[in-house]
Amino acid sequence: MGLRYVIVGAGVAGIAAAESLRTREPSASVTVVTDDPAGFYSRPGLAYYLSGLIPETQLFPRSPAELRALGLTWVQARADALDPRTHRLTLADGQILAYDKLLLATGARAALPDFPGSDLDGIVTLDSLADTRGIVRRARQGLQAVVVGGGITALEIAEGLNARGCRVHYMLRGARYWANVLDPDESQLVEDHLRATGIILHHHSQIREAIGKRGRLVAVETMTGERIPCELLAVAIGTHPRLDLAQSGRLKLDRGILTDAYLKTSAEDVLAAGDVAQVYNEVTGKATLDTLWATARAHGEAAAATMAGIPTPYRSAVAQNVTLLAGIPTTIIGSVGGGEDADLVAIARGDSETWRMAASAWVVVDPHPVNRLRLMLGEQTLKGALVMGDQTLSRPLQRLIAANADLTPIRQALLADKSAVADLIMSFYAEWEQSHADKR
Template sequence: MIRHVILGAGVAGITAAEAIRASDQTADITIVSEDPHGFYSRPGLAYYLSGELPEKQLYVYSKEDWQRLNVRFVQARATRLLPQEHRLELGEAGALIYDRLLLATGSTAVRLNIPGAELQGVVKLDTFDDTRHIFTLARRARSAVVVGGGIIAVELVEGLRAQGLNVHYFLRGERYWPNVLDEKESRLVEKRLAEHGINLHYHTDAAEILEKRGKVAGVRTAKGENIRCEIVAAGIGVRPRMELAQAAGLATERGILVDEYLQTSQADIFAAGDAAQVFDPLTGISSIDTLWYPARQQGRAAAQNMTGGRQPFRRNVAVNVLRLAGVMIAIIGSVGTGEEPLDVARGSSETWRRLPNTIAVGSGGGVNQVRLTIGEQTLLGAVVMGEQTLARPLQELISNQVDITPVRDQLLQPSMPLGQVLMDFWYTTSGKPS
């Protein structure tokens, strides 16, 4: 019997286990996870922190789901991988011998690299335990400083505010998330944050975390200003967890390198999810996605290849729909603004920032805005803020690479209501509404 070992109990690992089980009711599957909480919704941690969800709701699987999956679950930290011996060492928990191994190790939050970063009161929003830790600290805190420019940073801002804290949000540059949002979109998020009582500090870097009896007492900015706080929260990006793969001699770059079959440089070791840097034969580029759905697709494809299939992973257009500062935002396909990119951020895709020769147009005002990235014959990307009716049609038009020649000129006209043109065009091409 083939021994399948899956390292990681996030969405990539669990989906792989589901797919292996679906193909073989008797398959031998072991899942190894360092996280004692097993499988839960990491994106949901933000809603747990904001008070919208109770803790137990984050667990995706019921007891019956686990029984149906019928896997051996080992809570342990993998300490060494020996590919030649097909052996995964788990420290004091012993070792596992595998025939097929999936590295679904995910990513981990990048830690602040400034003096004081090790103090009690410096937090991240990465795991269940991180979130519980924030709750504990917030009970005795009055103020917090949040550092970082992407989704997680704003989720931390909102979550800490929801705990009743006075929140200072440091933006390194002159606006929020400049490598994905354009200026109008950034300003909208900033305005909403300010309306919720957040203190925005532009062109501000944390230079040092100040201490009092081993705990956070404040932050000194690069400009020399001191801000009192008891919590410093960082959402400055994530790093694929690939130390084990590197030490084992597997090919790595920014993540664990895999081909379109999710196979690493070792034939019987696969990788999927945030940790994997996946080759796309259509573009010739290897990219990292830190999104839930691509992780799910990769886990499924990896499982098919681990069980004897030959199923390539085909990257869809990267989509994330989320709520930032109370505003719904859909980010679809290539939308980059050409500004300096972050390394890797959670809930992101490197493909968003990859732009061929394109024109960006936008329309709308106030909270409802649409921005399109228009290529020669197709739409390449879109950002839809506020009202989301257009998001789904745009997702279809972009994913299916629909030829937009009939409306391209209209879309490029400055005063054209993009929404109406797009909906009419979508009806024509899709035959909707029925």
């Protein structure tokens, strides 16, 4: 009789773990518990569905037949309580599941606003497929909408509503968009594009109150007394890991569930992965949160190996995200920013704390009206890079940063001639790749 594996959460971390466990132990019992009726779908894809760029069917990375073929036991319920001492999980309907190994992949939920009127009908978040379906149902030509928040998600909501014909007001508390990741010129590129598509930007603007009539949103009032009529208010001010279940089991917590490098929590036979896991990095000596799809998948795979008796540490890769910022293809790699963002109360989806851990570095910028390259150059290596527009350099930069490649041979040239940065990087990368191929 194989071990009883239970996974709470059907996001990418949970499913990656389930697939890996099934491969490693074909006869084991693998149970997935989720309270999301939609099952496994792509959270990063929700914005593209909202914008109308893809149909809902494309949100599902695995077909029902593929999931059935894994031989998983699916339990549609909310997990309410955990008792690590007895290795039991209690569900909301009273059912009790016994486990030998448990993985908590409960994800994160959208942070909610605290201004008066925040419970009115018409105030929404982009937290799940159900949320997105609800926004799509509400959105229509000419509808007045307000978006508040920073980072990728708020921008995606503003663009999605605009694409569906809404008149969108985007409110920013600070002087510019995503100030702790983008530099002023990059923020300006994004904001100029938003204005060109008809989105109305409000800087240094904060909601004092949401105003309702018979329980429905009709307007928002700002701290300066400005009143903006609206029927929809979308809030994207960050996410908080779902810690209720971990709290019931008295696991060690910080902002997320604290784990070691092997994704093990403070409780025996309980691991955590994905957006909920605050994972210790043996190199930096810090435990950080990420809300990146690739990171969550890697967490799930490493956790599954450890659960199956092959202790496998999660090796932190260079944090990277490829996205569209106001229609501009953008890749963010490694450490590129720092400081606080007034529009976010917590880490946003599609974000990594490591992006803002930049050590002292020289900034090298190759500017262009749309194409833009920013390098964070250390004494010998690249610490981070941001590429907007033409993505030719994205993979070479990712490889060079991940490998801590020694850029000393071209460092002075990079600092001396910004107009030649792209050519210098491509030439260096070609030689670097060849030298590594010869060694292999």
